[in-house]
Structures are given as C-alpha cells and as structure tokens.
Amino acid sequence: MTFEDTLAAWLPAQRWYSGNAVTARDLSITSCVTLAAGDPELRHLIISVPSGGENARYQVLAGIRSHVPDRLRHAVMGPAGAGRTAYEALHDPELTRILLQGMADQATIGRLHFGREAGAVIDTSQDSLMLAGEQSNSSLIFGESAILKVVRRLFPGQNPDLEVTRALARRGSQHVAEPFGWIETSTDGGPVLLAILSRYLPAASDGWSLAVTSLRDLYFGDGVGAQGTIRPDQAGGDFAGEAFRLGIATAEVHADMAAAFGVTVLPPGTLAVLADQMTRRLDAACSEVPELRPHMDRIRGSFADLAAMGGPVPVQRVHGDYHLGQVLRTATGWVVLDFEGEPAVPLSERRAPGVALRDVAGMLRSFDYAARHQLLDRPDSERLRDIAAEWVERSQAAFCKGYAEAGGTDPQAHGTLLRALMLDKAVYEVVYEARHRPSWLPIPLDSIAAA
Numbered sequence: 001m002t003f004e005d006t007l008a009a010w011l012p013a014q015r016w017y018s019g020n021a022v023t024a025r026d027l028s029i030t031s032c033v034t035l036a037a038g039d040p041e042l043r044h045l046i047i048s049v050p051s052g053g054e055n056a057r058y059q060v061l062a063g064i065r066s067h068v069p070d071r072l073r074h075a076v077m078g079p080a081g082a083g084r085t086a087y088e089a090l091h092d093p094e095l096t097r098i099l100l101q102g103m104a105d106q107a108t109i110g111r112l113h114f115g116r117e118a119g120a121v122i123d124t125s126q127d128s129l130m131l132a133g134e135q136s137n138s139s140l141i142f143g144e145s146a147i148l149k150v151v152r153r154l155f156p157g158q159n160p161d162l163e164v165t166r167a168l169a170r171r172g173s174q175h176v177a178e179p180f181g182w183i184e185t186s187t188d189g190g191p192v193l194l195a196i197l198s199r200y201l202p203a204a205s206d207g208w209s210l211a212v213t214s215l216r217d218l219y220f221g222d223g224v225g226a227q228g229t230i231r232p233d234q235a236g237g238d239f240a241g242e243a244f245r246l247g248i249a250t251a252e253v254h255a256d257m258a259a260a261f262g263v264t265v266l267p268p269g270t271l272a273v274l275a276d277q278m279t280r281r282l283d284a285a286c287s288e289v290p291e292l293r294p295h296m297d298r299i300r301g302s303f304a305d306l307a308a309m310g311g312p313v314p315v316q317r318v319h320g321d322y323h324l325g326q327v328l329r330t331a332t333g334w335v336v337l338d339f340e341g342e343p344a345v346p347l348s349e350r351r352a353p354g355v356a357l358r359d360v361a362g363m364l365r366s367f368d369y370a371a372r373h374q375l376l377d378r379p380d381s382e383r384l385r386d387i388a389a390e391w392v393e394r395s396q397a398a399f400c401k402g403y404a405e406a407g408g409t410d411p412q413a414h415g416t417l418l419r420a421l422m423l424d425k426a427v428y429e430v431v432y433e434a435r436h437r438p439s440w441l442p443i444p445l446d447s448i449a450a451a
Helices: 003-013 070-075 093-105 160-170 207-219 240-261 270-288 290-307 357-373 381-405 411-436 442-450
Strands: 028-036 041-051 054-065 076-081 084-088 112-116 128-130 137-142 146-151 179-187 190-199 263-266 313-316 327-329 334-336
Touching: 003 028, 003 041, 003 054, 003 076, 028 093, 054 070, 054 076, 054 146, 070 076, 070 084, 093 112, 093 128, 093 137, 093 146, 093 179, 093 190, 160 179, 160 190, 160 240, 207 240, 207 327, 207 357, 207 381, 240 313, 240 327, 240 334, 240 357, 240 381, 270 290, 270 411, 290 411, 290 442, 357 381, 357 411, 357 442, 381 411, 411 442
Parallel strands: none
Antiparallel strands: 028 041, 041 054, 054 084, 076 084, 112 179, 128 137, 137 146, 146 190, 179 190, 263 313, 327 334
16 A cells, blocks of 8 residues: 555545545645654645646645554554554644744745744744644644644645735734744745744634624523514623624724735726626526525526626725634734635635625625524524524624724615625525535525525
8 A cells, every 4th residue: 555545545534625535536746845854754745636627736744653652543644654654743743843943944945945924933842732623724723822824725826815914914903813934835836835823812712603602692591582572782692892893803904905905996897797707606506506596586686786886896905705703802802814715716816806895795694694503403493583683683784884984885885786795605605505514505595585
C-alpha cells in the first residue's frame, strides 16, 4: 500500500473535502516539502484530486512516526511506508510549533514561504489545540494569544482573507483580528495562501451561538403563554441591542474597506445585469430543487423590479459570505472574521467589488435562519412562529438602523435592491440545503414563502 493509497482512503472522510467519492481516485501528490526530518517527521503536502473536470488541490500536513503515541491515535491516516505511520500533524503540538518558528524567522523552506507582519511578536513556545467542527478550513489555538487558520482547499491568487485583514488592521480597525504571520507558496497562477496566524479572542462568542441562546431564552421563557403572545422586548431573549451594535460595526468595516480599496461607480444598467444573473441562478435552482418551483414566478418578479431600476451603482470590496457565524462578540464589541468569501466561488469573483448591501442581506437572512432553525422538530413550533417572526423583525430592523446611523447605505431606502439580494441568498440556501442538509430545506423555503 503506497502513501498515496493511504491519503486516497483518508481524504474523503475529512469534513473539508469537497468531493463525494468514498475514495479519492487518481489522487496525486503535487508538492512534498519536508519541514522537519527524523522521528517525528513533518511533511507539507499539496495533493491533487480530479473533481468536476478540474483538479482540486488540498493542503495536508502529515506527521510520520515509527510509533504513534496514544494521544495521537485518533489522528492516524495509515501506513506511510518503511514501517512508519502517517497521522494528521495539526494534532501534534511538537510539530505545529515548527510552523510558528517558520513565521517568526520569516523562513523559506523549499517552495514554502513564511511571513511575519511588521512588529508582530510570535511566541514559538506555545502548545497548540486543534478546534473541532469546522468544515472549510482547520484552526489551531496557540495558548490564549494566537489562532492559526489552515486553508484546506487551495486556489491560486491573492487570498482576500489575508489581503483585507492586513489592510483593515493597518487602518486601525477594531473590528478585525489583526494578522501576525502567514504561510504561502506559489504556482504558475500566482501566490497561494496556506495559513494565517492572527490574534486570538479567547473570551469571544460567535454571533450564531449568541442568537441561538437569545431565541432559546425567548422560546422557553416563563412569559411565553399558551397562546404565544409574549413580545421579545418584554422578556429575556431580545437580540435587538446586539443587532444594532453589529449593524454599526458592519458599516464601519465597510467604510474602512472602501477607504482601503476604493469605490467604483458602475453605469446605469448594472442592476439589470445583476438581476439577470440572479434569474439564471434561480432557473438553475428550480431545475435542481422542485420544491422551489411554486415560488419561481414571484421571485422572478422581484428580480424584474430590480432590473427596471436605473441610476449608477457604487460598488466596493465586501465580505462576500456574511452571516452570524462570521462575527464574534468580544468584551469591547463585534469582530468580523473570514473575509475569504464563499469558498466555492472563483477567487477573482470573491475579490471583485460588489454592492455593500449584499453583506447586509446576508446578515438579515442569518437572523431569519437562526429563528427558523430553532423551530425545527419542535412540537410547539406553530405556537412559537409569531414570536420567532417578531424576534427576526426586531433584530433586522435594529441591524439596519445601526448600519444606517453609522454611515452605511440606508437599507430601508433601497428596499427593491435589498429584497432581491435577500431572495437571491435564499435561493442559494435552498440549493445548499438540498445538497448537504435536506432536513434543513424547510428553513429557506418557508422564508421564501413568507417573503
């Protein structure tokens, strides 16, 4: 059994693998750099797997030992040849410290380049802990000071997560976790980001968890009577205050992004092009998910209303995948994460300017998602539906108010555009849930039906 066979059997079981096969057929190792020799050995691998007519590339850090200790047994991949065993090195603090040292030294090892932000101090003595539950990438916490995000699926070109966070940190933004260092390689297509080391926020809570807790408090609150008549602002569970502060933070981040990367005003007719793109995505979604078809005409009508609008359209760099899971609440305010955009979208599109209200629409959809998600499989969901709707309405209105008061485009004054953007996002959600989480499909479908 070759090492490639080991990787081909191990890869499909990883949450971040985008293929569907039980084994990764025709897998090949396109880059292998030894970062540490001996026992244990640390190998940096880039592997290529045919996928949808192209080769998908993934990053793997493999530890190689003649004997794997019990503490690393859960991370075993399989045989590595010569009687040794391979395991996922990100679980091994002895090996992950090598990554910190490389960034601290700004080293170049083979095809890998380690960078350090000017003035950043990187503590290379810290042990790492790999976080569980991530789907697209992997993250390691080093002590209570730094977090390393390891990119799993690789794309050539300047990665917007590092690009944007560096630009915003240099502007003094309080709403980003400033980067300390990074690891990258290069291909014929340009630089390829491999990992980012950033400030860790140990006492922070992500927005989705806070919203879910808010809703749980509301749904189980003593004030919810048999008829479900309690108002969110009259009981525990109101999220409007946090939503308002998040709206302010979002507008401030957008302002810093505009200052750092500029604003372009596109000519009249741009919204018609945008509406046509939305309509084509809708047609494709209806072909794939029949449950969406009863709503097709109404959604197309909303996109037609957008196409009929005239006037120039200002565009700028945006987050691109903005929702409650992408923000953290710290003791001092909200922090925005993961500016890399939707991983499935080509990098050129993720870095392209867009309308700022697309991020607003994403967050407004996320409020609705959180509320409807909490009603799944609840026997009293009908009783709580009106309460959930009021929670969503209050949270959305507060977010929009905060965004507008902090200088962002007033969402309420651009209702046609905002509605189209939210429906376009909901169509995307329908396709995603149908493919990956069919039991969640009613969440976006019910939202579209109620829109």
